[in-house]
Amino acid sequence: SPKLLIGTFPSFFLFLLTRVELFGASELTAMIRRRKSTYCCIIFFVVVLFLGYNGYLDVFQRSHLFLLKNEDVHVNPEEQYLMEHDKYYALAHKQLSNFKDVEEWCGTNAEYTGLNMKLPTPEEVADARRKAHVWDELASRALLITNNFPWKSTIGLLQRLYQPYFKVTIFCGTFYPELFMAKEGFPDIVTPFNYINVSEKEMNRGVSAYHCLVRARALQLDVRGYFVMSDDVTFNFWHPLPLEKVLHPTGITYEQFVGVWWPSVYGKAAVQRALALITDKYRNDDGVQRMFEIYQNGLSSNGFKQDAYYQLTQVDGWSISDLYYVPASMLDYYSRLMNIFYEAGVFHEIAISKFLYSVPHNRLYDSDYKYLWEDRIKWPELYHENLVFIHPIKLNFMTDNYQRAKFCNSVVSTFRDALFGRTTIS
Structure with a gap:
């Protein structure tokens, strides 16, 4: 002191x-x-x-x-002992503290009904966490949150919603202090604040979002795998998920779908550049050639008869990739392949689709998630607890009191019920 x-x-x-x-x-x-x-x-x-x-x-x-140091704060000795010796109690204490911050934010300018509800005690939350395996699964994984554009002031809110449940949470994107530190009514950033700063050129408006996980590999984290999600995804992480393999909600989709990206410089021309890098520039690079061998073997193991040279340049998939999971055991292979795609300028959702062709992976049922297009303004009615995720819900809009009220009475209320149980008015 x-x-x-x-x-x-x-x-x-x-x-x-x-x-x-x-x-x-x-x-x-x-x-x-x-x-x-x-x-x-x-x-x-x-x-x-x-x-x-x-x-x-x-x-x-x-x-x-930084959390302000206060010499006048006195901690109950029993609580201090539990904080130091019971990991479930310590996590429950942090989770409750973070969620109370979210509810305080909800109650500042919005008509949030949850403020009248009583939250459980840390002991009650800790007991619930011990009984469900999903919390241990999350606590051994990393969460990587990406942003296609420079980060704004929503980081503190995202931290409080997700960070206490994962072993480490990392924010990846472009960071300008005048934007991500701006006072726009969102909760302040808390420690630890882990981030990977990439330039706007490197992110390229999301074209190269897959490269964030490549950058995370350099951190050599002691985790069992990595969830990667966009900042405008709302992830209901309390559902048990099959994490022994790569997990991708849709898997390989839109076969033979040309769309706007395949004819562009980031589509067919880019994968042709990637193939040229593998067969010419890096033909004597043992690491790259080993990666390409794994790619070919993966195609065969997944039942695809075409060789890797042919498959890479075909219009054979476009996978929407705002949330996916890669086990730590697959990270080296993922990184080597994505480094080639990054150098060649391959679009994010084409690159992920090519990756999925070569690895065993699980997917979700269609009823487990929602991608909103024309109906994206209806997210308050379409979002619910049983979804694994919904995309998009734009947090930047929550500076508006009306939008914040909708978010709090939909998403925050659902998080409260799912994470801490149905509660009654205090």
């Missing part, structure tokens, strides 16, 4: 801390300049950097990324 820190430094430290607290860093800097003491300047900057790094001062202008 600050009191303990003060005791380890000379009285000048207390003098500095008092001035920082009463007047702020700028006035204290002026004071030190007047004294013209090199020694004082050194001590001052060391102290300020130390306090800023540990979250006591907003020196780095990162206060929204």
Whole structure:
């Protein structure tokens, strides 16, 4: 605490801390300049950097990324023991705390009915988590949330809805402080905040969204697999899912469907470039050639008779890929293949379709998910607890009070019931 820190430094430290607290860093800097003491300047900057790094001062202008330290907060010894020795209790405590933040956001300007409902205790939530295997499954997986465009201020809301349930949650996309740190009424970002910053050119408006998982591979995370989802997906993650293989909701679809992407520079021309990279530029690269061998063997194992050279350049699939799962055991192969597709400029949903041809994978029943097109404005009526996911629900629109009310009384209420049980008015 600050009191303990003060005791380890000379009285000048207390003098500095008092001035920082009463007047702020700028006035204290002026004071030190007047004294013209090199020694004082050194001590001052060391102290300020130390306090800023540990979250006591907003020196780095990162206060929204750090939880404020409060020396007056007293934790019940029994609760502290459970937090340290019972992982289910610690997670339940975090999940409840995060969800209360979401409900507070809902209640700020929206007519959210859940504020009158009583949430269960951490002990009750922890007991429920112990009884269902799905929570352990999630706690050993990573969630990667991608954004086709520069991130805005919705990160804090997404963190609270998803982050306490996965081993690690990572945000991938382009980050401009004036956008993702903007004060637009959404909950602030909390720690830990894990992100992969890619340029707008690299993301290319979502054309290369598959490359986020390639970038995540470099982190060498100790997880069993990776869920990858778009920022406008609402993922009902409480459903048990088959995760021993790649999971893709639709699987290979739209065979012989040309659409707008296949004739474009990101379609047929791009996969032809990818094939040229494999057979020419990287013909002596053992890693690439081994990847292509796995690709060919995968086609055969999945019952496809055509060779890889032919299959790559055919109009044989286009898979909508706003949510999918890749086991950690498949990540190396996925990354090598997607690196080739990225260099060649292959469109995201063509690249994922080609990948699915070569790997064993599970898919969802059509009733498990909803992709909205002309009916996307009807998402409040179409979204429900039994779906695995729905796409899209645009969180950026929730700055509008009317839209926020719809989101809270639909999505947030459903999350409350599914995650914490049906509750009664308190």
